[in-house]
Amino acid sequence: MKPRTKDNTAAKPxxxxxxxxxxxxxxxxxxxxxxxxxxAHGGVQSLGRAFSILEEVARHRDGIGxxxxxxxxxxxxxxxxHLAKTLVSLGYLRxxxxxxxxxxxxxxxxxxxxxxxxxxxxxxxxxxxxxMSRETGESGHFAVRMGDAVVVIARTAGPGAFQLTDRVGVVxxxxxxALGKIILASLRPDQLTRFLERVELKPSTTKSITEAxxxxxxxxxxxxxxxxxxxxxYNAEVRCIAVPVxxxxxxxxxxLGISGPVWRMTxxxxxxxxxxxxxxxxxxSVEFGAKGLVKPA
Numbered sequence: 582m583k584p585r586t587k588d589n590t591a592a593k594p595x596x597x598x599x600x601x602x603x604x605x606x607x608x609x610x611x612x613x614x615x616x617x618x619x620x621a622h623g624g625v626q627s628l629g630r631a632f633s634i635l636e637e638v639a640r641h642r643d644g645i646g647x648x649x650x651x652x653x654x655x656x657x658x659x660x661x662x663h664l665a666k667t668l669v670s671l672g673y674l675r676x677x678x679x680x681x682x683x684x685x686x687x688x689x690x691x692x693x694x695x696x697x698x699x700x701x702x703x704x705x706x707x708x709x710x711x712x713m714s715r716e717t718g719e720s721g722h723f724a725v726r727m728g729d730a731v732v733v734i735a736r737t738a739g740p741g742a743f744q745l746t747d748r749v750g751v752v753x754x755x756x757x758x759a760l761g762k763i764i765l766a767s768l769r770p771d772q773l774t775r776f777l778e779r780v781e782l783k784p785s786t787t788k789s790i791t792e793a794x795x796x797x798x799x800x801x802x803x804x805x806x807x808x809x810x811x812x813x814x815y816n817a818e819v820r821c822i823a824v825p826v827x828x829x830x831x832x833x834x835x836x837l838g839i840s841g842p843v844w845r846m847t848x849x850x851x852x853x854x855x856x857x858x859x860x861x862x863x864x865x866s867v868e869f870g871a872k873g874l875v876k877p878a
Contacts (some may be wrong), residue, residue, distance in 0.1 A: 630656060631664050635689070638674060699725075699734060701805040702835070703749075706735040710837070713741040717854045719841040723826070723865070724760040725834065727752060729780050731761045734835075756782050756796055757789040759811035759823035760836040764860045765796075765824060766803040767833035773800070786817040808855060809836075813843060817847030820846035822855060824862040829870030837862045 633654040638645055645653075651661040665683060668674040672688040702723070710721035714737040723735040732752045755761030755776075765773060782791045790796045803809045811821040823838030839858055840846075846854075 593617075605875035606636070630654065630660070633667060634661065634664055634668065635673060635685070638683045639685050639689075644677060644680065644684045646680075646682050650683065689834065697721055702869075703735045706837075706865055709861060709865050709868070710735055710737040711741065711749065713837075713839065713857060716857050717839050719839040719846070719854070720821075721837070721839055721861075722760060723835055723837050724753070724764075725836075726755075726764045729755060729776060731758065731764055731836065733760070738811045739839075739841075753815065754783070755813065756780070757785050757814040759809040759821040759838050759840075761801065762803055762811070763808040763823045763838075764833070765802045765826050766809070773797075785815045786813055788812060788817070790814065808859070809838075811840075817845055820851065822851055822858055824859050826862050826869065827866040827871040829872065831871070834869065837865060 584744045587815040615704055634650055637650055647658060647662055647665065650665070651658045655662065656664075659738065665674055665676075669676055669683075669686075671685045674683050675686045675743060678685050702725070706723040710723060714721040721737045721741055722733050725731045725733040726732075730752050731754075732813045736749055753761060755765050765776065768776065777793045779794075782793065782796065783789075784791050799809075807824060809823045811819075811823075813820060815821075819840050820843050821840040823836045824836050825833040828834045837858065839854060841850075
């Protein structure tokens with residue numbers, strides 16, 4: 582039997598003894614705010630570390646090994662490995678089978694390209710929208726899909742009175758806006774089915790479409806005619822028309838349209854403006870590389 586070791590608690594300095602006792606008697610129930618702060622801090626810390634790893638890998642065009650990454654970002658190998666493993670599973674990093682070196686994954690390039698594309702879209706679309714607004718006297722909009730909604734990334738105001746004041750970046754529901762219905766009409770049948778399963782068709786006005794069969798019939802008509810209307814469905818005082826904008830692949834990448842007050846956007850005015858809106862969408866599509874279209878002089 583081993584002799585019992587002498588308790589040396591008394592030999593500890595008073596400050597250390599107090600700290601040890603305080604730790605022993607600490608309440609096991611942490612304050613909920615403390616827990617939230619801890620989780621938030623941990624999440625931010627993990628994000629920061631993950632981005633540091635991405636940045637270091639991006640700096641090495643020939644790839645980089647785990648040990649070198651760990652050294653450069655100042656993390657233990659095991660921590661770097663787990664973060665890198667997550668990034669690989671998401672596709673933002675890829676690891677070579679033979680050398681085990683890490684490289685940047687394709688989704689990261691896609692994200693960067695998307696950001697640049699959106700900026701370029703705005704730069705290309707804005708002067709074209711301005712021409713349309715001058716011709717029609719109404720506010721022009723160019724929107725792209727954002728999840729189950731649409732977001733306006735470029736807008737212009739016409740010379741007429743009572744112009745709409747929607748700002749760039751405003752998000753609108755897809756089912757009750759002309760811009761949104763154009764985007765919905767571009768979806769594959771299975772994508773549209775999933776959209777209707779996910780999204781509640783909430784009314785914005787008494788004219789909003791709230792039933793899936795009615796929306797499906799309207800989308801079928803939009804596919805046939807290539808133009809969508811919003812007759813006070815999102816804003817009871819506003820009417821809109823929109824058409825698709827295509828890219829070099831022939832796919833719909835956005836929707837272009839005009840909006841105006843109902844007393845000015847009469848049925849006759851809508852029909853008259855439709856030609857200008859289609860021509861503008863044609864012009865913008867050509868700028869985005871769409872083929873089979875004649876670029877206006």
